Amino acid sequence: MKKRSYLFIALSAIIALSMLLAACTPTAPSVSEQEPQQPAQSNDSSSSSVEKEAAPVTISFWHAYNADVEAVYLEETLIPEFEAANPDVKVESVLVPYDQFRRKLLIALSGGTAPDLARVDIIWVPELADQGALANLEEVIPDFATYSEQFLPGPLSTNLYNGKHFGLPLDTNTRVMVYNKDMFAAAGIEKAPETMAELLTACEKIKTLGDDKFCFADGGTYAWAVNPWIWSFGGDVTDESITTSTGVFNGANTVAAYQFLKDNIENGYMHPGMLGGGVDSWGGFGQDQIAMLLEGPWFPPLFGGQFPDKEYGMTLMPAGDGGSVSVVGGEDIVMFQQSDKKDAATKFMKYLLSEETQLKLVSVGQMPVLKSAVESDTIKNHEFFGIFLEQLTTAKARTPHPRWSKIEEIMTNAGSAILNGEVSVKVGLDDAVSQIDPLLPIE
Amino acid sequence: MYLSLKTQKKLMPLLFLIPGLLFFAIFQIYPLLKGFQMSFLDWQIMPGKVSEFVGLDNYARAFNDVVFGRAFKNTLIYTLVTVPGQMIIAMIVAILINSLPKGKTLFRALYYIPVITSWVIVSLLIRYFFQSPNGIVNYFLVEVFHLVEKPLPWLRDPALAFVPILILGIWKGIGWSMVIYLAALAGVPKELEEASAMDGANGWQNFWHITMPLISPTIVFTMVMLLIGGFNVFISVYLITGGGPRQMTEVMLSYAYHQAFDFLDFGYGAALSYLMAALIITLSFLQIKLLRKPQEIY
Known part of the structure; x- marks a missing residue:
C-alpha cells in the first residue's frame, strides 16, 4: 500500500509537470488581435547606425x-x-x-x-x-x-x-504540351497537334508503334492534371463567382472533357497511370514509351539533366471548344x-x-x-x-477557396471512378456536384 | 539536508526512474490526454483561436461516415489476414529452422532482416514492384508464368489495391514471430518429445499434443501483439496507395491522419483515434482473458 501511494504521487507529479511544460510553448501573437503592424522606418539613417551595432x-x-x-x-x-x-x-x-x-x-x-x-x-x-x-x-x-x-x-x-x-x-x-520528337518522327506525325481532333489523329498514329506506347500520360485525376482538359473543353469546376458547381462541373462541356479522357484511356492512347498508382512519366518520355506530357517551365532544366540528348518540342495545350486553356x-x-x-x-x-x-x-x-x-x-x-x-495569356487558376483541399479530393475521387468506368460520366459528376456545392458558401 | 538511510533507500529508485518517466509522460501520456480533450472540441489549429466544445459530435459523426466504415472494415480485413498469415508462416519457419542440424543462426538472421528494415523503404519498393502495366509483378504474371492475359491494374483497382499491402504486412512480420517461437521451441523439453515418440506418436501428434500446449502462452502473446500491430497499420497504406483509389483502401489510422492533417479537422481525427484505441483495448483484454490458461508444465 505504501509503495503504491508513492508511485501514484510520483506519477501524478510527473504528469502535472509535463502538462506545465507543454503549456510553455512559445507564445505566438494570437490571431484574434490582428493589430496593424507599423513597420519601423528601417530606411531611417539615424536608426540604422544603431542597428548595425546589434546582432543580425x-x-x-x-x-x-x-x-x-x-x-x-x-x-x-x-x-x-x-x-x-x-x-x-x-x-x-x-x-x-x-x-x-x-x-x-x-x-x-x-x-x-x-x-x-x-x-x-x-x-x-x-x-x-x-x-x-x-x-x-x-x-x-x-x-x-x-x-x-x-x-x-x-x-x-x-x-x-x-x-x-x-x-x-x-x-x-503553367503547363504546355511537350512532345517526343523521335516518337513523332517514327509515327509519321509532321506537326504538333493544335486541336483536340489533331491530338486524336496523332494518338492513333502513336498507337501503331506498339501496344506499350502511349500518346499521353499524367499522374492522376487531381485538378492540376484534369483542369486543362476541362477548361479547354469549355467546362469548369464552379461558376465565376464560386457560388455553385451545379450546371458547371456537371454541365455538358465538363462531361465532354471527362468523356474524352475516358475514351482515350479505354483505347490505350492515354497511360492508365492517370487512374492511380502513378507513372514515371519522365522516364517513359525519355525512353520513347510516352509521346506527350503537359509540363511546366522546370521541365527543360531538370529533364535535360536526366536525359541530356533527348530531343523534344513544345506546343500549346490542344484547343477544344473552350480554346487552349492550361492551368496557372x-x-x-x-x-x-x-x-x-x-x-x-x-x-x-x-x-x-x-x-x-x-x-x-x-x-x-x-x-x-x-x-x-x-x-x-x-x-x-x-x-x-x-x-x-x-x-x-489564356491559362486559368484553380478555384481560390479556403476549402479547396476538400473540393479537390471530391474531384479526384469522382475522376477516378469515372475513368475507371465504375460510374457513367454524368452520374459521377452529378454526385461530385452534390458534394461540392455545400462546401462553397463561406460563412 | 540529511535524510535517514531509510528515506534515502526509498528515494533512490524514484530518482533513477524520473528520466524515463518524464520522457514517457511528455511524449506518451500528455499527447494521449491532449488527444482525448481534442476529441470533444472543434479544434482550431491556430494558437489564440477558441476551440468550441462540441460534446460527442465528433464521435457521432464517425458512425455516420461511410469512409470511416470502410476504413474500419479494411483495418479488420488487414488484421484478420495478416495476423494468422504471420503466425502460421512464422511457426512453420521456426519449426524448420529449429530442426536444422546447422546454420540456424544464418537463417534466423535472414528471416529477421525484413523486421528491421524501414517500413518506408519496403513500402516504396512494393509500390514500385506492383506498378502497372510495367511493374515487375506484372512481368512475372504475364510473361514468365502466363497466369494472366493482361497486366493487372494493381494499384488502380480497389479490389486489388489492398493485396500488396497485405503481402507486405505478412512478409515483414514473419521474422518477429519466428524469433519468439524459436525461443519458445528451444524451451520445450526434449524428454517429453522422446517419451511421446516412444509411445508411438507421429510428428503431427507430437506437435499438436506436446509442443503446442507448451508454447501456447507464447502464441497468445504474439497474437495479442500482432493484433495491436495490425490495427495500427498506417505507413504501408499511406505510402503504397495513400488510401486510394477513391479512399477504398483507407484504414482507420490513415483516415484519422487524413482528417487531421489534410483537412485540419483535428477534433474528428482525435475522436477516430480514440474509437480505435477503445477497440484495441477491448480486444486485447478479451484475448488475454479467454485464451490464457493456467499452465501446469511439470
Whole structure:
C-alpha cells in the first residue's frame, strides 16, 4: 500500500509537470488581435547606425525549391548576396519537399513556430489566410498600393482573400504540351497537334508503334492534371463567382472533357497511370514509351539533366471548344502573422521581388511575375519562356477557396471512378456536384 | 539536508526512474490526454483561436461516415489476414529452422532482416514492384508464368489495391514471430518429445499434443501483439496507395491522419483515434482473458 501511494504521487507529479511544460510553448501573437503592424522606418539613417551595432536578426524562409538546382542557387548565390547588402539580416533557408509542405507548415503554425516567410503554392493562400495564419501585407507594407502595381495582375490576384492581399506573387508557371520528337518522327506525325481532333489523329498514329506506347500520360485525376482538359473543353469546376458547381462541373462541356479522357484511356492512347498508382512519366518520355506530357517551365532544366540528348518540342495545350486553356501554377511569398521580425522579413521579400533578383531566378527556370521583367530582353529572348508566356495569356487558376483541399479530393475521387468506368460520366459528376456545392458558401 | 538511510533507500529508485518517466509522460501520456480533450472540441489549429466544445459530435459523426466504415472494415480485413498469415508462416519457419542440424543462426538472421528494415523503404519498393502495366509483378504474371492475359491494374483497382499491402504486412512480420517461437521451441523439453515418440506418436501428434500446449502462452502473446500491430497499420497504406483509389483502401489510422492533417479537422481525427484505441483495448483484454490458461508444465 505504501509503495503504491508513492508511485501514484510520483506519477501524478510527473504528469502535472509535463502538462506545465507543454503549456510553455512559445507564445505566438494570437490571431484574434490582428493589430496593424507599423513597420519601423528601417530606411531611417539615424536608426540604422544603431542597428548595425546589434546582432543580425535571423529570419527563416521555407520553400520547396527543387534541391538540385533552385535551392542551390538560392542558398549559394541569392542569400549570400542579400546578406552582404543587409548585414543586419540573416536568412535561414529551409527546404521542405512540396508533398509535405502544407502539413509541416500547419503543424508549425499550430505550435506557434511558423517561419517568418514562406514560398507557398498559390492554391494554399486562401486557406492559410482563412485560418488567420498570414499577415495582411497591405498593413505590413505601407505603400502597398503603389508597390503592388508592378506585378502581373493574374498572379497578384491569387493572394486576395476577403479583398485583402495576404501575399505577393513570387513566380508563375503553367503547363504546355511537350512532345517526343523521335516518337513523332517514327509515327509519321509532321506537326504538333493544335486541336483536340489533331491530338486524336496523332494518338492513333502513336498507337501503331506498339501496344506499350502511349500518346499521353499524367499522374492522376487531381485538378492540376484534369483542369486543362476541362477548361479547354469549355467546362469548369464552379461558376465565376464560386457560388455553385451545379450546371458547371456537371454541365455538358465538363462531361465532354471527362468523356474524352475516358475514351482515350479505354483505347490505350492515354497511360492508365492517370487512374492511380502513378507513372514515371519522365522516364517513359525519355525512353520513347510516352509521346506527350503537359509540363511546366522546370521541365527543360531538370529533364535535360536526366536525359541530356533527348530531343523534344513544345506546343500549346490542344484547343477544344473552350480554346487552349492550361492551368496557372506558381508560388506566392507570404509572411506569417506569428512572425515577430516582420521588418527584416519585408526586406528579404522585397529583395526576392526586385527586378534584378527576378531576372536572376530565370536562370533556374523560375518565371518572373513583374511586368517590367516580362518585358525585358532576357525574357523576350529566352529559349523557352515564350511558349509559356503565350499559354499564360489564356491559362486559368484553380478555384481560390479556403476549402479547396476538400473540393479537390471530391474531384479526384469522382475522376477516378469515372475513368475507371465504375460510374457513367454524368452520374459521377452529378454526385461530385452534390458534394461540392455545400462546401462553397463561406460563412 | 540529511535524510535517514531509510528515506534515502526509498528515494533512490524514484530518482533513477524520473528520466524515463518524464520522457514517457511528455511524449506518451500528455499527447494521449491532449488527444482525448481534442476529441470533444472543434479544434482550431491556430494558437489564440477558441476551440468550441462540441460534446460527442465528433464521435457521432464517425458512425455516420461511410469512409470511416470502410476504413474500419479494411483495418479488420488487414488484421484478420495478416495476423494468422504471420503466425502460421512464422511457426512453420521456426519449426524448420529449429530442426536444422546447422546454420540456424544464418537463417534466423535472414528471416529477421525484413523486421528491421524501414517500413518506408519496403513500402516504396512494393509500390514500385506492383506498378502497372510495367511493374515487375506484372512481368512475372504475364510473361514468365502466363497466369494472366493482361497486366493487372494493381494499384488502380480497389479490389486489388489492398493485396500488396497485405503481402507486405505478412512478409515483414514473419521474422518477429519466428524469433519468439524459436525461443519458445528451444524451451520445450526434449524428454517429453522422446517419451511421446516412444509411445508411438507421429510428428503431427507430437506437435499438436506436446509442443503446442507448451508454447501456447507464447502464441497468445504474439497474437495479442500482432493484433495491436495490425490495427495500427498506417505507413504501408499511406505510402503504397495513400488510401486510394477513391479512399477504398483507407484504414482507420490513415483516415484519422487524413482528417487531421489534410483537412485540419483535428477534433474528428482525435475522436477516430480514440474509437480505435477503445477497440484495441477491448480486444486485447478479451484475448488475454479467454485464451490464457493456467499452465501446469511439470
